[in-house]
Amino acid sequence: MTVLLSASRLTKQFTGLLAVNEVDVEVAAGSVHGIIGPNGAGKTTLFNLISGLLPSTSGTLTLDGRDVTSAPPYQRTRLGVARTFQNIRMFSDMTVVENVMTGMHTRLKSSGVASLLRLPGFRREERAARDKAMELLAFVSLADKARIRSGDLSYGDQRRLEIARALAGDPRLLLLDEPAAGMNPTETRDLGTLLRQVAKRDITLLLVEHNMGFVMDLCDRITVLNFGRKIAEGGPREVRDNPAVIEAYLGTKVAARLAKAHGA
Amino acid sequence: MLSQQLVNGLVLGSTYALFALGFTLIFGVLRVINLTYGFYFSIGAFVALTVAREFGATIWVALPVGALSAGVVAVVADWILLTRLRRAKAGELASLMVTLGAVLALYSLMAVFIGTDIQRFPFGFVDNTAIEFGGIRISLVQMLIVGTTFVLVAVLFLLLQRTKLGLMIRALAENEDAARLMGINVGLTVAAVSFLSGTLGGAAGVLIGLNFNAIQPFMGEHMMLRGFAVIIIGGLGDIRGALIAGVLLGVLEVLTAGYISSNAKEAVAFTILVLTLWFRPVGLFGRAQAKRA
Amino acid sequence: MDGMTMAEWLDDFLFTYETLIHALGVNGLLALSMYCVMAVGQLSLGQAAFMGIGAYTGALLTLNLGLPFWLVLPLSALAPAVVALVIGGPTLRLSGVYLAISTIALGEVLRVLYINAEWLTGGALGLSGIPRKADLWLIYLLLFLAVLGFWAVGRSKIGRAMEAMREDEAVAGVMGVNLPVYKMGALVVSAMLAGLAGCLTAHSNSFIGPNEFGFEMAVTILSFALLGGIGTPIAPVIGALVLTSLPEILRPLQDFRLVINGLIIVVAVLFLPRGVIPFRLRRAP
Numbered sequence: 001m002t003v004l005l006s007a008s009r010l011t012k013q014f015t016g017l018l019a020v021n022e023v024d025v026e027v028a029a030g031s032v033h034g035i036i037g038p039n040g041a042g043k044t045t046l047f048n049l050i051s052g053l054l055p056s057t058s059g060t061l062t063l064d065g066r067d068v069t070s071a072p073p074y075q076r077t078r079l080g081v082a083r084t085f086q087n088i089r090m091f092s093d094m095t096v097v098e099n100v101m102t103g104m105h106t107r108l109k110s111s112g113v114a115s116l117l118r119l120p121g122f123r124r125e126e127r128a129a130r131d132k133a134m135e136l137l138a139f140v141s142l143a144d145k146a147r148i149r150s151g152d153l154s155y156g157d158q159r160r161l162e163i164a165r166a167l168a169g170d171p172r173l174l175l176l177d178e179p180a181a182g183m184n185p186t187e188t189r190d191l192g193t194l195l196r197q198v199a200k201r202d203i204t205l206l207l208v209e210h211n212m213g214f215v216m217d218l219c220d221r222i223t224v225l226n227f228g229r230k231i232a233e234g235g236p237r238e239v240r241d242n243p244a245v246i247e248a249y250l251g252t253k254v255a256a257r258l259a260k261a262h263g264a
Numbered sequence: 265m266l267s268q269q270l271v272n273g274l275v276l277g278s279t280y281a282l283f284a285l286g287f288t289l290i291f292g293v294l295r296v297i298n299l300t301y302g303f304y305f306s307i308g309a310f311v312a313l314t315v316a317r318e319f320g321a322t323i324w325v326a327l328p329v330g331a332l333s334a335g336v337v338a339v340v341a342d343w344i345l346l347t348r349l350r351r352a353k354a355g356e357l358a359s360l361m362v363t364l365g366a367v368l369a370l371y372s373l374m375a376v377f378i379g380t381d382i383q384r385f386p387f388g389f390v391d392n393t394a395i396e397f398g399g400i401r402i403s404l405v406q407m408l409i410v411g412t413t414f415v416l417v418a419v420l421f422l423l424l425q426r427t428k429l430g431l432m433i434r435a436l437a438e439n440e441d442a443a444r445l446m447g448i449n450v451g452l453t454v455a456a457v458s459f460l461s462g463t464l465g466g467a468a469g470v471l472i473g474l475n476f477n478a479i480q481p482f483m484g485e486h487m488m489l490r491g492f493a494v495i496i497i498g499g500l501g502d503i504r505g506a507l508i509a510g511v512l513l514g515v516l517e518v519l520t521a522g523y524i525s526s527n528a529k530e531a532v533a534f535t536i537l538v539l540t541l542w543f544r545p546v547g548l549f550g551r552a553q554a555k556r557a
Numbered sequence: 558m559d560g561m562t563m564a565e566w567l568d569d570f571l572f573t574y575e576t577l578i579h580a581l582g583v584n585g586l587l588a589l590s591m592y593c594v595m596a597v598g599q600l601s602l603g604q605a606a607f608m609g610i611g612a613y614t615g616a617l618l619t620l621n622l623g624l625p626f627w628l629v630l631p632l633s634a635l636a637p638a639v640v641a642l643v644i645g646g647p648t649l650r651l652s653g654v655y656l657a658i659s660t661i662a663l664g665e666v667l668r669v670l671y672i673n674a675e676w677l678t679g680g681a682l683g684l685s686g687i688p689r690k691a692d693l694w695l696i697y698l699l700l701f702l703a704v705l706g707f708w709a710v711g712r713s714k715i716g717r718a719m720e721a722m723r724e725d726e727a728v729a730g731v732m733g734v735n736l737p738v739y740k741m742g743a744l745v746v747s748a749m750l751a752g753l754a755g756c757l758t759a760h761s762n763s764f765i766g767p768n769e770f771g772f773e774m775a776v777t778i779l780s781f782a783l784l785g786g787i788g789t790p791i792a793p794v795i796g797a798l799v800l801t802s803l804p805e806i807l808r809p810l811q812d813f814r815l816v817i818n819g820l821i822i823v824v825a826v827l828f829l830p831r832g833v834i835p836f837r838l839r840r841a842p
Contacts, residue, residue: 051731077733091724094717098840102717106733115713116706122713126842129714133841169733297654299661348827357600357653358826361779364602365822368776372815485772489665492658500654527673534666541647541659 004029004204005050005173010059012045012228019045021228022059027173032195032205034219036212036239038248042228043208044086047175050206051083052076063173078106082171084162086178086208092151096142096161099150100133103168136164140194156187160194167198174198176207180214192218216240224248268400269522270515275406277514278413279472283487284494284506285417286464292501293437293457295356299363300341301465301491302484303370308334308466309473309483310374316389323390323474327412331467338462339455341366350454367485374481382478390474409471416467417507420460424503433457437501493533497540499547509548571693577805579761582696583754584801588781588793589703590750595787596711597743598723600653603644603660604751604778606667607637609770611752612759613671616684619760626690626760633756634749641748642741649740656744664775671767683766684759691760699753700794707790711838719743720840773815780818783825786832795834 005027012020020042027033035043048054050061052073061069063079071079082103091099108129114122137143140160145153150161159179166174179195180188188211195218199205209215215222216236224232224239226248232239239245283305290298312330315321321329345362394403424430432453435443444450465484472487473479494513498505513533521529540547561569571578587604594601615633618624624632644663648656671678678684710716718739721729730736759765777800785796800821804814825832 053727053731072736073727073730074733074735077731083731085728089725089728091721091728093724093837094720095839095841098717101714101841102721102729102732105714105718108714110713112710112713112715115715116709118709123842126713130842165732297658345823345827355653357657358830360654360657361600361783362823362826364776365780365783365819365826367819368773369816369819369823372773372813372819376812376816482772486665489662489669492662496655496658527670530669530673531666534662537659537662538644538647541651541655545647545651545655 002029003027004064005206006062007046007050008060008062010046010049010061011057012042012049012054013057018228020049020056020225023225023228023230025223025230025233027204027206028221029172029204030199030202031220032199032207032218034215034222034236035206035208035225036210036215036222037225037231040227041225041248043225044177045228046225047083047177047208050076051081051175074106077169077171080170080172081175082166082169082173083175084159084166084177084179086181088155088158088162090150090153090158090161090165092149094150095147096137096150096153097130097133097146099161099165100136100168101129103165104129104132106169133164133168136167137161139167139197140164155182159183159191163194163198167201167203171203173204173206176205176209178208178210180209180211188214265522267398269518271400271402272406273515273518274511275402275409275475275514276518277511278410279468279475279510280490280494280514281507281510282413282416282464282471283468284491284498284510285420285503286461286468287491288495288498288501288503288506289420289457289461289464291495292503293433294342294346294350294454296346296359296363297356298342298346298461299360299488300338300345300367300370301363301461302488303341303367303374304334304338304462304465305469305472305484305487306371306374306481307337307484308469309479310378310469310481311466312470313383313385313473313479317386320386323408326389327467327470330470331463334466334469335459335463338458338465341370341462342454342458371481371485378481380480380482382480384477384479385474405474409475412467412471416464420464420503423460429453429456490533493537496537496545497548499549502547502549505548575693576762577802578693579691579696579758581798581801582693582700583758583761584778584781584797585700585794586696586703586750586754586757587778588785588797589700589707589790590747590754591778591782592707592787592790592793593743593747593750595782596719596723597740598653598726599649599740599743600657601660601744601747602657602775602779603641603663604747605770605772605774606660606664607641607748607751608755608758608774608778609664609667609671609765610637610640611755612765612770613678613684613755614752615756616687616759616765617677619687619690620684629760630753630756634752637748637752637755638745641744645741645744649737649744661772661775664771668767668771671770678767681767683764683769685764687759687763687765689761689763691757696757696761699757703750704790704794708838711790712840712842716838717840720837776822777815777818780821780825782832784821784832786829786834788831788835788837790838792832792834792836796832 003026007023007025009022010020011022037043049056052071056069060067068076091102108125110122110125134143134146137146140163142157142160153161180191192214195205219236222236222239223230224245231244231248232242287301290296308330311333312326315329316326345366346359349359391404394401424433432448435446435448436453494506494509498509517529517532520532590604611633614636615629618629618632644659648659672681718729718734721732721734781797781800782793784800785792787793804811
C-alpha cells in the first residue's frame with residue numbers, strides 16, 4: 001500500500017480548545033477513507049488543516065512524501081488536493097460551467113499576456129477547458145444546466161456541482177465534507193454511485209459523513225475521532241464493533257448496557 | 265529643553281489618545297471602522313464654538329454641550345447608516361464604505377453652509393496664562409486638556425468595568441449572537457456605544473480646537489491620520505493600546521519636530537503606522553484581531 | 558448647424574468643453590483603477606494618493622529634468638506602484654480593513670508632505686506651467702486600451718479567479734488561486750493606472766496642487782465604481798462619466814457635488830450593491 005496523505009501528531013488548538021489533538025492518519029492511495037465521530041469531534045477542523053484553510057498548531061502533514069504542513073492552500077491544490085464544503089460554498093453569481101472552469105485554475109497554463117492578446121493558444125486552451133468542464137458536468141448529470149447561474153440551482157444540484165468543480169483540478173485526493181448532508185435516500189444512493197465512479201478514476205477519497213450506512217457501505221477504512229482525538233481506526237466492521245466507538249456515539253451507560261445485553 | 269518637550273508631547277499625545285479612544289471603542293465593540301467618527305470631532309468643536317460665540321457660554325458649558333451633541337449625532341448616524349448592514353451581517357468593508365461616503369457628505373454639507381475658513385473661539389474664552397515650575401511651562405489650556413482626558417478615560421473605564429451597561433457592552437464585543445441570547449438589548453447597547461464614542465470624539469474636537477484655536481469643517485478629516493495610526497499601533501479595538509499609542513505618538517512627534525524638523529513631524533504617524541503593519545500587525549499588546557486573510 | 562462646417566463645430570465644441578472632456582477620460586481611468594482592486598474583493602482608498610504620486614512625479618520629471626513625455630508617462634506609473642508594494646506588502650496578508658485604513662492614511666500624509674516640501678512641490682501653491690502634452694487622443698487611447706485589457710483578462714482564468722476571490726476568498730484559495738500574488742498584482746496595476754491618470758491630469762491642466770489628491774478625490778473615485786458597479790469594466794467608467802458630467806449639466810448642483818458623491822456611496826452600498834449596470838462579464842467561451 002502506498003500512503004498518499006499522512007498526518008502525524010497533527011494538532012490544532014483554538015483558544016481554550018484542542019479541536020484536533022495529536023491525530024495520526026494515513027490515507028492509502030486509491031482507497032476510500034471515512035472520518036466519523038460525534039458533533040464537535042474535530043472532523044471539519046481536520047479537513048481545514050489538510051486543505052490548508054487553517055494553519056496547524058503542531059504536527060506534520062505529508063502528501064505523497066512531500067511535507068505540506070505549512071504550504072498555503074493553492075500549493076496543496078497544485079499537488080492534487082481538492083475539497084468540497086459542508087455548507088456548500090459555490091461562486092453563486094457565476095454560471096455552472098464557469099464554476100467548474102474556476103476549479104481548473106492550476107491546470108490552465110496560458111499567461112496573462114496570452115489572454116490579454118487573445119493568442120490562438122489561449123483560445124484553444126479555453127475551448128478545451130470548457131469542453132472538459134462540460135464532460136465533468138455530464139459526469140455529475142448537470143450538463144443541461146451549464147449556463148444557469150449557480151446560485152439558482154437546487155440544493156442537490158449544488159452538491160454535485162461542487163464535486164464537479166473539485167474534480168476539475170484533476171485531484172489525486174478529494175476531500176468531501178458531509179457530501180450526503182440534507183439528501184433524501186434516493187439522492188444519497190445516487191451520490192454513492194457517483195462517488196464509486198470517482199474512485200474508479202484513480203482518485204483517493206477522504207470523506208467526513210454522519211450517515212453511517214453510507215460510510216460503512218462506501219469506505220475501505222474508517223478513522224473515528226472524538227473530542228479531537230483518534231479513538232479507533234480500521235475497516236467498517238471493526239469500527240462498528242469497537243466498544244470505544246459505541247461509547248463515543250451513545251455515551252458510557254448505553255455502551256455498558258449494550259455490552260451486557262450481548263453477554264460480552 | 266527636553267523635559268519641556270516631553271511635557272508638550274504628553275499634552276499632544278493625550279489629545280491623540282482621547283481622539284482615538286472613541287474610534288477604537290467603536291471597532292472593538294461594533295466591529296466597524298466608522299469613518300463618520302471624524303465628523304463627530306468637527307461637530308463637537310463647532311457646537312462648542314457656536315454656544316461660546318452666540319450665548320457667551322464658558323468652557324465649562326461649551327465643552328460638555330459640544331461633546332454631548334456629538335454623541336447624539338453619533339447615535340443618529342449609526343442608526344441611519346449601519347442598522348441595515350448589521351442586520352444583514354454585511355462585511356466590514358461594506359460598513360467602512362457607507363461611513364466613508366456619509367462622512368464626505370457631512371463635511372461637505374458643513375462646508376457649504378459655514379464655509380471652509382478657519383474660525384476661532386472668542387477672545388478671552390479661556391485663560392491664556394501659563395504656570396511655570398522647575399523651568400517647565402504649562403498653559404492652563406494644556407492642563408485642561410490633560411485633566412479632561414484623565415477624567416473621561418477614568419469614567420469610561422469605570423463604566424465598562426463596574427456598571428451593568430459596561431457588562432452589556434463587553435458581552436456585545438465578545439459575541440453579538442450570544443449577547444442577544446443572554447437577553448441583552450443589542451440595539452440599545454449599540455446606541456450607547458455610539459453615544460459614548462461620539463461624546464469622546466466631540467470632546468476631543470473641542471479640546472484640540474481650543475489647543476490650536478483653529479476650527480474648520482474638515483478638521484476631523486485631518487485628525488484621522490493620527491486616529492488611524494494610533495488605533496493600529498495600539499491594536500484595532502484595544503482601548504488600553506490606543507491610550508498608550510496615542511501618548512507615544514504625541515511624544516514622538518514633538519521630539520521629531522524639536523530634533524529633526526517640523527516637516528518630518530508630519531510623517532511620524534504614517535511611518536510608525538506602516539512599520540507596525542510590517543512588524544507587529546497585532547498592535548502594541550498583541551490583542552488586535554489582526555485576522556489573517 | 559447654421560453655416561458652420563462639421564469640423565468647425567467640433568473645434569468649437571472641443572474648445573468650450575476641453576477641460577470637461579479631459580476630465581471624463583482621466584476619471585474613466587481612475588474608475589478602472591478602483592475597479593481593479595475591488596474586482597479581487599479588496600478596498601483601496603489610496604487611488605487619489607497614487608494619482609497624486611503620478612501627477613507630481615510626472616510634473617517634476619517634465620519641469621525639472623525636461624524628460625520626454627513618452628518616458629515621463631511610464632515613470633509616473635512606476636512610482637505609485639512602488640508605494641503600493643510597500644503598503645500592500647503587510648496589509649494584504651491581513652483582513653481588508655487594514656488596506657483601506659492605511660491607504661486613506663497615505664493620502665492624508667502625502668497631502669501634508671506636498672504642502673511642506675515647498676522646495677520640491679511648490680507647497681500649497683502647487684506646481685504650475687506644466688506643458689500640455691497629454692493630448693485628447695492619448696487619454697482616450699489609454700482608456701480604451703485599459704477597458705479592452707480588463708475585458709480580455711476578465712474572460713480568462715485570471716478573471717474567473719478574481720471573481721472567485723470577490724465571492725469567497727477562502728474557496729478561491731482552495732481552487733488553487735495564489736491569493737497574495739493576485740491581491741498584490743491588482744493593487745500594483747491599479748496604482749499604475751492611477752499614476753497614469755495623475756500624469757495625464759498634470760499635463761493637461763498644466764497645474765497641480767496638494768489638495769487635488771486628498772480625501773475628497775479618494776471618495777469621489779470610489780463613488781464612480783460604486784455607482785456604475787463592477788460587474789464589467791465598462792460599468793465603473795460609465796459611473797465616472799455620469800458623476801463627472803452631472804455637475805456640469807446641472808450647474809446649481811455644483812456646490813453639492815461632494816455631498817452627492819458621498820451620498821451615492823451610501824445609497825449604492827445600502828440599496829444597490831451591484832451598481833446601476835448590474836450585468837456581469839461572461840467568463841467562459
